[in-house]
Amino acid sequence: MRVNKSLIPTLKEEPSDAEVTSHKLMIRAGLIRQLSAGIYTFLPFGWRAMLKAINIIRQEMNAIGGQELLMPSLNPTELWHETGRDQDMKDILFSIKDRDFLLAPTHEEIISDIARREIRSFRELPQIWYQIQTKFRYEPRPRFGLLRCREFIMKDSYTLCATQEQLDKLYNLHEYAYRRIFTRCGLKYIVVGASSGMMGGSGSQEFMVPSEAGEDRTAFCEKCGYAANTEIAQGILEPFEPAEITGKKKVYTPNLRTVEEVSEFLKIPRAQMLKSLLYVAEKDDSPVMILIRGDQQLNEEKLVQYLKSPIRPAHPEEVQQWLGAPAGFIGPVNAPDNIKILADKSYPVNVPFATGANEKDYHIMGYTLSETKVDDTGDFRIINEGEKCVECGNPLKVRVTIEIGHIFKLGTKYSESMGALFQDSEGTQKPIIMGSYGIGVGRILSSAIELYADDSGIVWPITIAPFEVIITALDITNDKIKEVAEKLYNKLLSEGVDVLLDDRDERAGVKFKDADLWGIPIRITVGKLTAEGKVEVVLRRDTANRMAVDIEMAVAKVKELRLMLYNEIESSAKKLKEKTYQKSRFALIYHRNDC
RNA sequence: CGGGGCGUGGCGCAGUUUGGUAGCGCACAUGGUUUGGGACCAUGGGGUCGGAGGUUCAAAUCCUCUCGCCCCGACCA
Numbered sequence: 001m002r003v004n005k006s007l008i009p010t011l012k013e014e015p016s017d018a019e020v021t022s023h024k025l026m027i028r029a030g031l032i033r034q035l036s037a038g039i040y041t042f043l044p045f046g047w048r049a050m051l052k053a054i055n056i057i058r059q060e061m062n063a064i065g066g067q068e069l070l071m072p073s074l075n076p077t078e079l080w081h082e083t084g085r086d087q088d089m090k091d092i093l094f095s096i097k098d099r100d101f102l103l104a105p106t107h108e109e110i111i112s113d114i115a116r117r118e119i120r121s122f123r124e125l126p127q128i129w130y131q132i133q134t135k136f137r138y139e140p141r142p143r144f145g146l147l148r149c150r151e152f153i154m155k156d157s158y159t160l161c162a163t164q165e166q167l168d169k170l171y172n173l174h175e176y177a178y179r180r181i182f183t184r185c186g187l188k189y190i191v192v193g194a195s196s197g198m199m200g201g202s203g204s205q206e207f208m209v210p211s212e213a214g215e216d217r218t219a220f221c222e223k224c225g226y227a228a229n230t231e232i233a234q235g236i237l238e239p240f241e242p243a244e245i246t247g248k249k250k251v252y253t254p255n256l257r258t259v260e261e262v263s264e265f266l267k268i269p270r271a272q273m274l275k276s277l278l279y280v281a282e283k284d285d286s287p288v289m290i291l292i293r294g295d296q297q298l299n300e301e302k303l304v305q306y307l308k309s310p311i312r313p314a315h316p317e318e319v320q321q322w323l324g325a326p327a328g329f330i331g332p333v334n335a336p337d338n339i340k341i342l343a344d345k346s347y348p349v350n351v352p353f354a355t356g357a358n359e360k361d362y363h364i365m366g367y368t369l370s371e372t373k374v375d376d377t378g379d380f381r382i383i384n385e386g387e388k389c390v391e392c393g394n395p396l397k398v399r400v401t402i403e404i405g406h407i408f409k410l411g412t413k414y415s416e417s418m419g420a421l422f423q424d425s426e427g428t429q430k431p432i433i434m435g436s437y438g439i440g441v442g443r444i445l446s447s448a449i450e451l452y453a454d455d456s457g458i459v460w461p462i463t464i465a466p467f468e469v470i471i472t473a474l475d476i477t478n479d480k481i482k483e484v485a486e487k488l489y490n491k492l493l494s495e496g497v498d499v500l501l502d503d504r505d506e507r508a509g510v511k512f513k514d515a516d517l518w519g520i521p522i523r524i525t526v527g528k529l530t531a532e533g534k535v536e537v538v539l540r541r542d543t544a545n546r547m548a549v550d551i552e553m554a555v556a557k558v559k560e561l562r563l564m565l566y567n568e569i570e571s572s573a574k575k576l577k578e579k580t581y582q583k584s585r586f587a588l589i590y591h592r593n594d595c
Numbered sequence: 596c597g598g599g600g601c602g603u604g605g606c607g608c609a610g611u612u613u614g615g616u617a618g619c620g621c622a623c624a625u626g627g628u629u630u631g632g633g634a635c636c637a638u639g640g641g642g643u644c645g646g647a648g649g650u651u652c653a654a655a656u657c658c659u660c661u662c663g664c665c666c667c668g669a670c671c672a
Contacts, residue, residue, distance in 0.1 A: 012621065012633065013607050017665050037664065092671075106672060140596075140670055148671085156672090204672090215671085406672065438672065474631060509632040516632090527631055536631095 003502040008045055010514050020213040022449035023145030025458050029517045038142025038150035048466035053185055053444045054132055057155045060181045064173040066128040066157055075104045083109055083417045092137045103136035108414045108436055111158040115432055116420040122162040126170055130157030144213055146442030153442060159435040167433045171409055174437045176578045178207055178405050183573045185444050186461020188451060192218050193228035204408040208401035209447040218401045219383055223394035231301040234379055235387030235396050237346050240271035245352040248366035257328025259294040262363055266354055271295040274355035276331045278319050283309035287322055287339045290380055291332055293346040299382040306378055323358045331355035332372050333364055343369055344380040404443045410434040458519025459541050462565040467500040469558055470520040474508045474527035484551055485526040491555050522561050
């Protein structure tokens with residue numbers, strides 16, 4: 001490809017509506033253009049990078065026995081009604097006005113429909129079906145370029161199995177394929193335990209790239225490899241030193257509502273307060289009180305998981321009505337029976353606590369959890385950096401991360417509701433056991449840019465770079481330079497190298513700046529050294545190190561560097577083995593350096 | 596959905612408080628001088644100020660409604 005007359009528009013200035021590095025650079029380097037919130041055009045450069053990533057994905061999916069297919073984006077709403085997700089996912093669905101169709105945000109329904117039509121026997125199982133296709137989700141708040149879009153390209157695959165063992169096997173194969181994919185894309189990532197959320201099912205893991213541009217928080221242990229999304233992560237709290245409380249008493253605490261205020265007033269540690277929070281489980285509008293150690297925070301996601309229902313904080317009027325006191329003065333003691341009381345395990349059962357008295361301006365102290373009505377105890381707490389790892393006791397770290405892939409064991413949720421059955425060896429009809437697995441292709445590009453970009457622009461891993469090599473021909477009006485550049489360009493092309501020729505009649509500075517911005521891994525500069533029979537070869541990641549190479553040797557040199565760059569990445573991928581992570585369910589996999 | 600900000604040539608912005616009929620930088624075109632890290636000079640083209648309605652002799656500027664984009668939060672396979 002030649003730069004002259006090509007659509008690769010670069011910008012000197014940062015676009016005003018971009019916030020994070022990858023978004024700014026994708027626009028400045030001419031990879032994408034926005035059409036609407038969360039909806040982007042891929043310009044030639046951006047699309048080339050996407051295709052590189054897609055190619056890798058395709059190779060690895062095929063390698064584990066995946067069969068590529070393509071399902072329609074236009075789905076009859078009726079199919080979605082069968083699983084109830086036309087309602088459950090209503091908020092993110094794009095529906096077609098006046099036609100009973102929707103734009104698919106995922107394809108479990110369609111897969112199940114194909115399965116129930118085509119699969120009859122256990123002999124036809126297991127299956128891995130995948131596609132790489134555009135998804136539509138009405139994200140309430142698209143942001144950060146390709147990191148959260150309303151229309152985006154996803155690789156989604158689905159496994160259909162006859163037994164749990166088969167599911168485990170195919171799930172593990174996906175985990176392996178994903179690690180190879182992300183490693184081959186040059187990413188640094190961690191595999192973490194995750195919440196199954198709306199998808200349902202028995203287990204899931206996310207593939208996370210540590211980056212400040214992310215929207216998730218991941219807790220991980222550098223010693224044993226434990227890693228989990230903070231939505232589900234557990235940790236061990238340091239015990240606190242309780243103050244002595246003699247007897248049970250009610251104390252007058254006028255206008256003191258917060259844990260800080262009350263603990264100070266009562267002269268007890270914050271941790272000794274029993275924080276009581278009233279929520280409403282929205283599936284049946286029932287009130288739930290959560291008890292948590294005063295210095296800790298409720299993790300709403302964990303509560304949602306436990307209740308298997310969306311939740312909301314109770315309105316102030318509801319608190320008053322159900323407990324007879326305003327928020328700030330509520331507690332489990334003497335709470336009405338219809339309120340479900342859940343205690344976070346962070347508070348020790350035999351240490352007397354202070355909490356609201358369910359009476360305005362009063363708190364009570366001296367009760368212990370063992371003598372309080374508690375319906376259940378569980379983990380409902382947000383963990384904090386520095387807490388001890390539940391597996392090895394090492395202090396945990398918490399990092400912001402980008403989710404680039406997610407794998408789920410779905411079970412039979414969809415096959416049951418849609419009647420996707422098979423006959424087992426004994427002749428009985430059973431629902432197919434399913435799994436589903438997603439990769440956000442655009443997020444691979446964003447993550448790579450976030451990881452490696454420098455002040456001058458993008459630094460692509462060679463495997464997903466739009467081009468492997470750029471020839472910067474300075475002063476293209478000089479016949480000798482033009483001749484050498486063209487010769488090298490054609491030679492590299494004929495050798496199968498993915499090369500871009502900057503043949504514009506621009507000044508040197510413009511071309512260098514653009515080359516840096518584009519981030520193509522290897523650059524050949526054809527300029528004044530041509531008179532001495534040489535060209536200059538540099539790596540984008542190390543532009544200070546310039547190599548003067550004889551023109552005749554240039555192609556060989558470039559191929560050598562190219563091979564080296566590929567080897568750096570591919571050798572990491574070769575080291576990956578299926579289930580090397582057996583010891584722990586979670587593994588830290590870093591492609592290059594430590595994060 | 597709650598809170599905040601912003602919509603002015605292709606891009607980045609000023610002008611809005613105190614209404615008087617649109618300006619700067621970059622980009623673009625032409626000519627010239629330059630030519631290894633986003634050149635310089637000259638000339639020139641392009642916008643009616645997100646949209647609709649209103650107030651006024653007069654609206655980018657004031658009022659009402661509306662659309663869009665961005666940020667924080669909520670939400671999120």
